[in-house]
Amino acid sequence: MLILKSFMLLFLAFLLFLSTQSLGTSVLEDTCKRAAESSPNISYNFCVSSLRADPRSTNADLAGLGLIALDLVSLKATQASSHAKDLLRNPGLVSDKKQCLQQCLELYDDAMDTLKRCRDAYSGKRYKDVNIWVSGAMDNSDTCEDGFKESGLASPLTQENHDLTQLGSIVLAITKFLGA
Known part of the structure; x- marks a missing residue:
């Protein structure tokens, strides 16, 4: 009898675990849709x-997903800045490309500074401030990309800029859903 009770408790715990897992997934999938x-x-x-990819997403509600997206856009700006710095270390860089990369580096650093303020604003439900600052970071990545196009050069930062724009757009969508 004790074995049966233990089995039932284990089974119920497993069902509860599955239901919380699927709840987290459906919130995430519904939000992304x-x-x-x-x-x-x-x-x-x-x-x-x-x-x-963020383990916090498993049990996150809509507001939690927004915070995750905000952290991801900040991380992407940091990664883009690091990539631009790495590219600038190449001694054989053409002058025009070097100038574009330096401009991008400044834009990414500005975006990183701006995005640092977003976390407190987001936690304080000041979504309009978040939207303004995230939009500015997205504009900076677009400006970086435009600098290469205007110089007739292929941008080595296109993927970072594209990802930053998508992540920023996810933040903007979520803050809209939250009532911004």
């Missing part, structure tokens, strides 16, 4: 894979 439908800048698959 709505976000992708609300913005041409957001790929559903990119949204799901980006948010799901």
Whole structure:
């Protein structure tokens, strides 16, 4: 009898675990579906894979997913800045490309400073401030990309800029869903 009770408790705990796992997944998937439908800048698959890569997403509600997306866009700006710095270390850089990379580095550093303020604003539900600052970071990545195009050069930072724009768009979509 004791074995049966233990088995039943274990089975119930397993069912509870499964239900919380599927709840987290459905909030994430529903959020990404709505976000992708609300913005041409957001790929559903990119949204799901980006948010799901963070372990906090398993049990996150909508506000939690927004915070994760905000952390991801900040991380992407930091990675883009590091990549630009690495590229600038190449001694054989053409002058025009070097100038574009220096401009991008300044833009990324500005975006990183701006995004640092977003976390407190987000926690304080000041979503309009978050939207302004995230939009500015997205504009900076677009400006970086435009600098290469205007110089007739291929940008080595296109993927970072694209990801930063998508992640920023996810933040903007979520703050809109939260009532911004």
